[in-house]
Amino acid sequence: MYRAVHADRAGRVIVSDYAAAGFDGAATVPFADPVRLPTGATVLHIEREAETVDRSGRARGVGAGRLAVAAILPPGHLRTQLPAYADETDKPDLPPRAYAAVAADDAGDLMVAALLIDRDPTRDIDAYPKAEIAAKVNDALRSRPADRLVRQLARCAREYGCRAAANAFYGRWECALPIAAPANEHPLPAIAPRLDGEAEPREPAAFHATAEEVAGLAAQHIAAGGTLVSFGRACEGEPLLSARLVEDAIRLIRGTTRSGTIHLETNGSVPAALRRLGAAGLDAVTIRIASARADTYETLHRPEAYRFADVRASLRVAAEQRLATSLLIPVLPGVFDRAEEVAALVVLAGELREGSAILLRDLAADPLRALALMKGREPSIGVARAVERLREELPHLRVGSFVRPLARI
Known part of the structure; x- marks a missing residue:
């Protein structure tokens, strides 16, 4: 017992x-x-x-x-x-x-x-001892004291323990590209769909970087051996609302190097902007949805000036642009594992190209207050069974937690 x-x-x-x-x-x-x-x-x-x-x-x-x-x-x-x-x-x-x-x-x-549900050696908790991070950060600040993005990532790495920021100082794995994008979803205080099990509220960039600054950081990370550069990390707003900046930065990166994977995490709210980014050279997109049912989605995300239909349109754009695509599902027991929720997710994810991924991460919330927002009570099958069903019914997809560095598929 x-x-x-x-x-x-x-x-x-x-x-x-x-x-x-x-x-x-x-x-x-x-x-x-x-x-x-x-x-x-x-x-x-x-x-x-x-x-x-x-x-x-x-x-x-x-x-x-x-x-x-x-x-x-x-x-x-x-x-x-x-x-x-x-x-x-x-x-x-x-x-x-x-x-x-x-x-x-x-x-x-x-x-x-x-x-x-997933293993990733790049996320080893002991990979970056604090003293070593501090030394790496200090070296970078001394060599590039005027670089605003380096200063921002230094703060994120040292004060908040952000691994995607720390990676910038090691030249490996994924590096976050902060652009201070605005937000277009406003969930209630009891819910934080952008945060996962590892995350706490972070400090977004306090300035708007230029495309040249962003591209310089990305190209340097890739040249040093990094495999992935990402727009739209959890502390950011919605990068599709800063599409011109992201588009220009992608073109500059691809004018410098064809190596590395350029990745975007987004709510998929502006399909036309995603199309532009795909044309510019974006390699991979992760679209974040707390539910594959429109009413539940809008309860949890509280979207502004877009609807779930726009998210579905972005998934179609990703397929047309042949982007490596992931669906990121923030999981709350009692919502994710409702039978109707699982069925809707199977239908939506079933439209993804072979080799795409479903990424499952714990939803940050006040659990009971978040559950109280849901309409009615529906039967649940349990989180473990829900994960089993996704793997059984969607064998062409990878079910895990982590974005992999990928080229276009």
């Missing part, structure tokens, strides 16, 4: 004699899908009373002052249950994070309700 854990007011994690529980999006249920707490996970407590399940399977609180414990999982893991706790409507929303259920085994070791 897995045992419940809770925290006291001082934040100390305590293993109890109660049965461990998780929340599946509809009810508090016995803890399931146990995986040992992975390296790189963050354990934290939630300012809500923890819940357990009694012998009859009913939810019950574990006592006043005994706070729920959750884990934020490293990339490649996907939670299957949310932490079980009693909501308190008089309290403000929880900070939107990708909270996962936590329990303890008989030895007292922490476990999480999760699946390991």
